[in-house]
Structure formats: C-alpha cells, structure tokens
Amino acid sequence: MIGGTVGEVVESRNDKYAVGDKVVGFGGWQLYSTATGKGDVTKVDTTHIPLSAYLGSVGMPGMTAWYGLMKICEPKAGETVCVDAASGAVGSVVGQLAKLKGMHVVGIAGGPDKCAYVRDELGFDECIDYKAFPEPADFYAALKAVTPRGIDCHFENVGGSIMDAVLLRMNAFGRIALCGMISGYNGVPIPMAAPQLILQSRLKIQGFIVSEHMNLWPEGLGELGGLVATGKLKFRESIADGLASAPQAFFDLLKGKNFGKQLVKLV
Ligand SMILES: NC(=O)c1ccc[n+]([C@@H]2O[C@H](COP(=O)([O-])OP(=O)(O)OC[C@H]3O[C@@H](n4cnc5c(N)ncnc54)[C@H](OP(=O)(O)O)[C@@H]3O)[C@@H](O)[C@H]2O)c1
Structure with missing residues (x-):
C-alpha cells in the first residue's frame, strides 16, 4: 500500500546516507522499506522542524x-x-x-x-x-x-x-x-x-x-520550512498507533474524526 513516510536509516550501503539519518519518501504501509537513494528518499534536517512535519506542513x-x-x-x-x-x-x-x-x-x-x-x-x-x-x-x-x-x-x-x-x-x-x-x-x-x-x-x-509540479517543491517547501521553524506556521496531528490501526484511521479521516494531519506511527 503506497504512502508517504518519514523515518530513520537503519542500514546503508550508500555513502550519502548514514545510519541514523532522517529521511522522507514513499516507504508505504510497512515497517521497513528499501530505497535506492536515487531520488526516492530525501534526507531532512530535524534541528528546527519535527520529523513528522515533513509529512504535513513541510511535506x-x-x-x-x-x-x-x-x-x-x-x-x-x-x-x-x-x-x-x-x-x-x-x-x-x-x-x-x-x-x-x-x-x-x-x-x-x-x-x-x-x-x-x-x-x-x-x-x-x-x-x-x-x-x-x-x-x-x-x-x-x-x-x-x-x-x-x-x-x-x-x-x-x-x-x-x-x-x-x-x-x-x-x-x-x-x-x-x-x-x-x-x-x-x-x-x-x-x-x-x-x-x-x-x-x-x-x-x-x-x-x-x-505531484505534477515537482519543479516548484523546493521553492514552496523552503518557504514552509522557514515558517514552521520560526513558529509562524502552526500545525496539529492525529497519530494512530501501529500498522494495524491504519485502516481504521483511514476510515475515520473520511468521517472527519482526525484533527490535523492524520499519521500512523509504525515503529
Ligand atoms: N490535489 C492534490 O494534489 C491534493 C494533495 C493532497 C490532498 N488533496 C486533497 O485535499 C483535501 C484535504 O486533504 P488533507 O490531507 O488535508 O485531509 P484533512 O483535511 O487533514 O482531513 C480530511 C478532512 O476532510 C473533511 N471531510 C471528510 N469527509 C467530509 C465530508 N463528507 N464532508 C465534508 N468534509 C469532510 C474532514 O474535516 P471536517 O471535520 O472539518 O469536515 C476531515 O477531517 C482532500 O480532499 C485531499 O484529497 C489533494
């Protein structure tokens, strides 16, 4: 099942990605995913922006x-x-x-x-x-x-x-x-x-x-990241716990039971 994900590199054979790096990509509804590192994951900086925001306001x-x-x-x-x-x-x-x-x-x-x-x-x-x-x-x-x-x-x-x-x-x-x-x-x-x-x-x-306007993402995400990092853009999240809760969280989204970005915490 496809889905945007954020996570942490746990094993790497790519010089550009070290164990512990935080990444955003389309890892899908699963606990672990493999990536080539050639455009399918992006390393993100979590110094001033929480990792989960890369699936929401800065994603x-x-x-x-x-x-x-x-x-x-x-x-x-x-x-x-x-x-x-x-x-x-x-x-x-x-x-x-x-x-x-x-x-x-x-x-x-x-x-x-x-x-x-x-x-x-x-x-x-x-x-x-x-x-x-x-x-x-x-x-x-x-x-x-x-x-x-x-x-x-x-x-x-x-x-x-x-x-x-x-x-x-x-x-x-x-x-x-x-x-x-x-x-x-x-x-x-x-x-x-x-x-x-x-x-x-x-x-x-x-x-x-x-997704048909990828050329504008650097400009847009740059602006949004700056706003989140400086507290000018606020956001809220609903976090479902565990992969087994994902289907119900999806049904709930369609009934408006989520409040802010619906996330599923996998690990
Ligand atoms: N075009 C694109 O590229 C693109 C990309 C991403 C998302 N989207 C679309 O953007 C919209 C918002 O997505 P999101 O991720 O930000 O979701 P969201 O607003 O975080 O969650 C969905 C919200 O839609 C409302 N809703 C659900 N069913 C409804 C209904 N039958 N009548 C009225 N309101 C209903 C609920 O809010 P209330 O409780 O306030 O009604 C629910 O909380 C969606 O339509 C999504 O498909 C489009």
Whole structure:
C-alpha cells in the first residue's frame, strides 16, 4: 500500500546516507522499506522542524496548500479567501499562508472544537461549523454573514453542498483552486446545484495534482520550512498507533474524526 513516510536509516550501503539519518519518501504501509537513494528518499534536517512535519506542513500537504493558493488563487492583500476542511493538513496551511498575505480568511470545518482551533490558534478571521447548519439555506446564510464583501478566492477540499454555497458568494472573476472533493470519495457522483454561476460570475476553476509540479517543491517547501521553524506556521496531528490501526484511521479521516494531519506511527 503506497504512502508517504518519514523515518530513520537503519542500514546503508550508500555513502550519502548514514545510519541514523532522517529521511522522507514513499516507504508505504510497512515497517521497513528499501530505497535506492536515487531520488526516492530525501534526507531532512530535524534541528528546527519535527520529523513528522515533513509529512504535513513541510511535506506534500503543505506543498498542496502552497501551490493552490499561490499559483491558482493568486492571493491579494485585502481580498477574501475561503477554505473548507480548514483544520486539516492542507486547509490549515492555506488559511495561515493567506493571513500572511494579508487576506481576510474564512474557514469551514466540522465541529466547534475544530472551528475554535482554526480561529483562536491558527488566526483565521472566521470559521463556520458546517455541521451546525444541516440545511443548505442556513449554511448559506452563515457564510453570507461572514463574507460581506463576497469571496474572491476559494480553496476547495470537500465539494458538494459546501461548494454550492461558496459558488453563490463568489465575486466576479473569482478563482477556485479545486484541490479535493472528499465528500465524494465513497464513489458517489457529486452533483453541482448551479454550474451556471461559473459563467455568470466569470470564475476560474482549476483542478490540480501537486505531484505534477515537482519543479516548484523546493521553492514552496523552503518557504514552509522557514515558517514552521520560526513558529509562524502552526500545525496539529492525529497519530494512530501501529500498522494495524491504519485502516481504521483511514476510515475515520473520511468521517472527519482526525484533527490535523492524520499519521500512523509504525515503529
Ligand atoms: N490535489 C492534490 O494534489 C491534493 C494533495 C493532497 C490532498 N488533496 C486533497 O485535499 C483535501 C484535504 O486533504 P488533507 O490531507 O488535508 O485531509 P484533512 O483535511 O487533514 O482531513 C480530511 C478532512 O476532510 C473533511 N471531510 C471528510 N469527509 C467530509 C465530508 N463528507 N464532508 C465534508 N468534509 C469532510 C474532514 O474535516 P471536517 O471535520 O472539518 O469536515 C476531515 O477531517 C482532500 O480532499 C485531499 O484529497 C489533494
């Protein structure tokens, strides 16, 4: 089973990697993995950045946030940005980066605890607990109340009824970074209530896959690493214990039971 991993070199026949070196790569769901050392693992510095962060804010999820915000949303100070799954690995980085760019940041997350974290610890301006508004009209009203100047940029992680409400608040020439549609990961197609809004509001909607932009990773991860090392980018993790707990942790992720980056501690 493929999966991003961080770990420690326990045996080496490669001069560039010594026993004890910390590495990040795609070791998969297993206790030990072999690597050629030719691009499949990267040595990381844990002096100022915890090893696990290389799977989160300073890894693939952080880079996903960075790419979607910087390259698709093209943030401008004073504009309003919205992000759902806001307390998660990707969403939490999106909102904090957007705050650093001077934007008005609105998060959407499931539950009062997640929203309190997003607002009080991560510094978002607003957070809506979508679970408190099961009726689409009520959720839309709550979103409208915290976006009086509309939404210029949206970072989509969820899809479905949340995206329908956001589309109604998008300003003309708004940008949407279509990163994920987790509400449809069980295989059921996700309908869109009013696609005509894309035309009426002249929106730019762009899907992306972060691994197709490897040329930008050094730039993005360099920026994110600096922010984490200096405490300007905060993150949270949910850590499942042991390989046997990995399947349940994955199911829980799809129900929002994780709080921050979901990790599995193998050894
Ligand atoms: N395009 C790319 O290259 C790329 C790369 C990495 C990740 N992604 C996508 O980015 C998104 C976020 O990933 P992540 O790793 O940061 O995960 P995460 O946000 O840490 O965890 C997933 C969160 O999604 C929310 N969620 C799950 N099912 C939902 C549903 N049915 N309706 C509404 N919300 C739901 C839950 O948060 P709440 O409790 O707040 O609802 C859950 O905690 C995912 O869609 C993922 O597939 C895309």
